[in-house]
Amino acid sequence: MDGRTLSRRGLGRWGSWTLLGRSLFILSLLVAYVLAFRAVEFDPANILQNLHHLRNLLGKMYPPDFSHFDQLIRPLIQTLQISFLGTLFGALLAIPLVAFGTQVVIRNPWIYWPIRSLMNLLRTVPDLVYAVLFVVAFGYDHGPLAGMVALSVFSCSIIAKLASESADNINRRPIEAIEATGASKFQVIRYAVIPQLLPAFIDHTIYVFELNVRVAAVMGYVGAGGIGQQLLTQLDLLKYDTVFAIILTIFALVVVIDFVGNRIRDALLHGLRMPFPVQVLTWVALGWTAVWSLLSLDVNPERVLIGLGYLKNLLWAIVSSPAMEFFNISISRMWESLLIAFVGTTLSFILAFPLGFLASRKYTGIPSQVAFWVKQIPGAIRAFPELILAIFFIASFGPGPLPGVLAIAIHSIGMLGKMNAEAVEKIRKEQVEALQATGANRAQVFRFGILPQVLPEFLALAIYRFEINVRASTVLGIVGAGGIGMLINEALQLRQWNIIGLCLLVIIPVVIVIDFISERIRRKLIEGSHSA
Amino acid sequence: MNALSPSLLPVMATPILSIKNFSVVYPSARGVKALDNINLEINQGELVVIAGVSGSGKSTLLRSVNRLTENDRAQMTGSVVFDGTDVLNASSKQLRQIRSHIGFIFQEYNVVERLPILTNVLTGTLSKTGFWASQFGIFKEENKTLSHQSLVRVGIDQKRHSDRASNLSGGQKQRVGIARALLQKPRLILADEPVASLDPITANLVMNIFKKINEEEGITTIINLHDPVLTFKYGRRIIGMKQGKLIYDKPIEAINRATFEEDIYGRPDAE
Ligand SMILES: Nc1ncnc2c1ncn2[C@@H]1O[C@H](COP(=O)(O)OP(=O)(O)O)[C@@H](O)[C@H]1O
Ligand SMILES: [Mg+2]
Numbered sequence: 001m002d003g004r005t006l007s008r009r010g011l012g013r014w015g016s017w018t019l020l021g022r023s024l025f026i027l028s029l030l031v032a033y034v035l036a037f038r039a040v041e042f043d044p045a046n047i048l049q050n051l052h053h054l055r056n057l058l059g060k061m062y063p064p065d066f067s068h069f070d071q072l073i074r075p076l077i078q079t080l081q082i083s084f085l086g087t088l089f090g091a092l093l094a095i096p097l098v099a100f101g102t103q104v105v106i107r108n109p110w111i112y113w114p115i116r117s118l119m120n121l122l123r124t125v126p127d128l129v130y131a132v133l134f135v136v137a138f139g140y141d142h143g144p145l146a147g148m149v150a151l152s153v154f155s156c157s158i159i160a161k162l163a164s165e166s167a168d169n170i171n172r173r174p175i176e177a178i179e180a181t182g183a184s185k186f187q188v189i190r191y192a193v194i195p196q197l198l199p200a201f202i203d204h205t206i207y208v209f210e211l212n213v214r215v216a217a218v219m220g221y222v223g224a225g226g227i228g229q230q231l232l233t234q235l236d237l238l239k240y241d242t243v244f245a246i247i248l249t250i251f252a253l254v255v256v257i258d259f260v261g262n263r264i265r266d267a268l269l270h271g272l273r274m275p276f277p278v279q280v281l282t283w284v285a286l287g288w289t290a291v292w293s294l295l296s297l298d299v300n301p302e303r304v305l306i307g308l309g310y311l312k313n314l315l316w317a318i319v320s321s322p323a324m325e326f327f328n329i330s331i332s333r334m335w336e337s338l339l340i341a342f343v344g345t346t347l348s349f350i351l352a353f354p355l356g357f358l359a360s361r362k363y364t365g366i367p368s369q370v371a372f373w374v375k376q377i378p379g380a381i382r383a384f385p386e387l388i389l390a391i392f393f394i395a396s397f398g399p400g401p402l403p404g405v406l407a408i409a410i411h412s413i414g415m416l417g418k419m420n421a422e423a424v425e426k427i428r429k430e431q432v433e434a435l436q437a438t439g440a441n442r443a444q445v446f447r448f449g450i451l452p453q454v455l456p457e458f459l460a461l462a463i464y465r466f467e468i469n470v471r472a473s474t475v476l477g478i479v480g481a482g483g484i485g486m487l488i489n490e491a492l493q494l495r496q497w498n499i500i501g502l503c504l505l506v507i508i509p510v511v512i513v514i515d516f517i518s519e520r521i522r523r524k525l526i527e528g529s530h531s532a
Numbered sequence: 533m534n535a536l537s538p539s540l541l542p543v544m545a546t547p548i549l550s551i552k553n554f555s556v557v558y559p560s561a562r563g564v565k566a567l568d569n570i571n572l573e574i575n576q577g578e579l580v581v582i583a584g585v586s587g588s589g590k591s592t593l594l595r596s597v598n599r600l601t602e603n604d605r606a607q608m609t610g611s612v613v614f615d616g617t618d619v620l621n622a623s624s625k626q627l628r629q630i631r632s633h634i635g636f637i638f639q640e641y642n643v644v645e646r647l648p649i650l651t652n653v654l655t656g657t658l659s660k661t662g663f664w665a666s667q668f669g670i671f672k673e674e675n676k677t678l679s680h681q682s683l684v685r686v687g688i689d690q691k692r693h694s695d696r697a698s699n700l701s702g703g704q705k706q707r708v709g710i711a712r713a714l715l716q717k718p719r720l721i722l723a724d725e726p727v728a729s730l731d732p733i734t735a736n737l738v739m740n741i742f743k744k745i746n747e748e749e750g751i752t753t754i755i756n757l758h759d760p761v762l763t764f765k766y767g768r769r770i771i772g773m774k775q776g777k778l779i780y781d782k783p784i785e786a787i788n789r790a791t792f793e794e795d796i797y798g799r800p801d802a803e
Binding site: 448 | 645647
């Protein structure tokens with residue numbers, strides 16, 4: 001074998017490409033991006049030109065007008081109650097799904113696969129689409145109730161998914177040990193599975209509560225109760241200073257909830273055991289909050305059953321006779337949603353890349369105070385729900401895909417910045433030193449010693465974020481930010497529910513396919529390819 | 533002396549590595565010296581083993597030679613001269629030059645797990661690769677061929693060269709580390725406990741690779757070991773360290789086997 005074939009076999013894919021091949025690949029990627037950016041109306045010149053609209057808007061928003069704050073208190077409490085009950089019922093509904101949806105204890109594929117499929121199906125529907133469906137089914141008079149039920153289903157889907165992933169990864173040895181004693185399935189669950197899974201389950205539940213507060217804060221926009229309804233009213237009245245006051249209130253609420261939630265989850269992660277009286281107090285407080293919320297939201301089982309019955313009929317009607325005359329338009333709108341998510345995620349990947357390094361003192365050597373403040377940026381950004389960002393950008397740039405792109409790009413920095421920084425913290429110093437020791441310069445040490453350690457993580461995180469953003473971009477249109485959500489909005493205005501049915505039939509398969517491909521790519525990135 | 537070829541004589545005269553009055557303090561150590569007034573000369577072609585219990589300063593000594601100790605913000609005083617260049621006062625460009633002539637091998641192998649095995653070895657040529665070529669991962673064909681050859685030489689099968697390095701066993705990773713060092717065409721090899729994480733059989737295999745490289749190519753080699761059996765088996769000259777001081781330095785022929793362990797490590801019940 002001569003050197004050429006040797007190296008061809010040796011370097012594998014990218015490494016074995018010729019310079020021409022690499023250039024062509026990069027060029028076609030660039031062309032694809034230019035086309036995608038044009039399709040979502042992302043034009044830097046235009047953005048710069050319209051920047052004064054944004055400045056005007058900020059001028060109208062500032063200073064915030066808190067004079068009607070007393071009118072915000074009730075909706076604010078309602079938002080919390082909706083999130084709390086939604087999370088609680090979601091967690092309760094998730095328990096059976098988790099118990100039967102993993103192969104830890106019950107290894108019967110006839111039980112496992114249908115439940116897994118149901119879980120994946122539930123997870124494909126975006127949060128606000130649930131809200132729309134339940135508001136339509138329950139009637140606008142029962143908005144808060146509809147919001148609560150919508151959040152229950154939404155929470156259930158996420159908790160079940162996260163918890164069953166945790167369950168798949170639990171330690172099998174204690175299970176075998178208990179099984180070996182001749183214990184029954186239920187005893188195995190009680191003594192080997194629950195003790196291992198409970199901390200993760202509670203962790204996921206608190207995390208979902210944090211998510212729910214964001215969703216519940218904006219769900220009022222489609223009539224599902226909470227503070228979002230106030231936001232809509234004030235926007236219609238063009239009272240931007242009051243709008244800003246509401247946004248700041250939501251921001252403060254989310255920050256406080258995130259802070260408390262993170263503290264509790266950290267404590268759980270470090271194996272905190274609460275003393276018995278505190279445990280009792282916690283359960284009493286949770287029970288009391290549940291009862292109080294149920295009473296003040298006027299949750300009535302009969303009403304819920306009637307609503308669910310109506311939802312069943314509605315779903316059947318709209319899905320069995322979708323508005324096929326809108327099929328072409330729904331496909332092109334869905335494509336636009338995908339492009340919005342794609343461009344938005346790309347932008348946030350680029351913005352979050354340096355953020356990950358700046359938030360970690362390890363390899364940048366920046367002063368610790370700077371690193372501390374940089375670390376706070378993602379958390380602060382994450383506290384602004386996408387929908388609110390979208391509304392803000394629509395008010396500046398007018399409706400269309402661009403506000404959607406901007407909202408997604410900025411909101412995603414929150415998660416990506418934080419997780420990138422965590423990946424940077426995990427960089428192994430030894431691998432960096434090996435490169436330094438060869439006499440490589442800083443750029444080379446970065447390229448070969450640091451980048452391979454973080455880039456697969458950064459990319460996998462961005463691709464995962466893309467999954468989430470596809471869901472977001474399908475609903476942002478409800479407020480006017482482009483994509484298939486615009487169609488949902490029109491359907492709502494025209495009360496043409498079978499258009500919503502069509503949208504569901506388009507969104508669900510697309511999301512399923514994207515989730516599937518994304519998971520494949522992510523696994524490949526992290527684990528690498530094995531060529532034996 | 534007649535056996536020596538004339539060309540070797542001047543090289544013997546100037547040591548490849550010369551360390552004088554050298555001390556190191558880590559900032560977190562509150563003034564305790566990790567190395568305390570070390571004086572040492574290493575000649576061209578030697579195979580030296582540095583022995584000592586853990587914490588005696590072996591790693592610090594090797595890592596000072598290419599100033600990796602700077603990563604731990606160590607304060608260094610005295611002088612280290614490698615191949616006629618003052619290491620401690622070298623500019624960052626000179627330092628990279630010095631580092632490119634020294635192959636360094638680590639206890640934890642320090643391969644970049646996510647990179648293919650071959651690319652790991654090719655990183656040994658980075659100091660001679662241009663900026664853009666290295667950013668795009670383009671290496672010279674001759675270096676790729678050399679990398680394959682040197683991997684095969686240390687016993688990594690051809691068909692694995694494009695695998696990610698994370699798929700290798702510890703002993704194989706260490707061989708990749710050695711192949712990487714060889715690609716630097718080093719004038720000096722420094723190996724910091726290269727076999728401490730390996731089983732005895734693999735450890736001997738790896739030590740034999742060092743021995744062979746030293747014998748066949750005459751590359752000066754310094755190896756840190758804490759294991760007395762391996763020290764005695766492979767060292768041609770043995771240096772003992774204790775609490776940051778150099779306490780022992782003899783060619784293998786002059787070593788008294790009976791007292792050697794006690795001389796270097798001390799008596800276990802003496803403390
Ligand atoms: N990065 C560091 N920071 C502070 N002290 C260190 C560091 N590395 C080593 N030391 C200290 O320096 C002394 C020598 O350590 P080292 O050179 O690693 O010895 P050896 O390699 O022989 O085990 C020890 O007392 C050790 O605790
Ligand atoms: Mg050491």
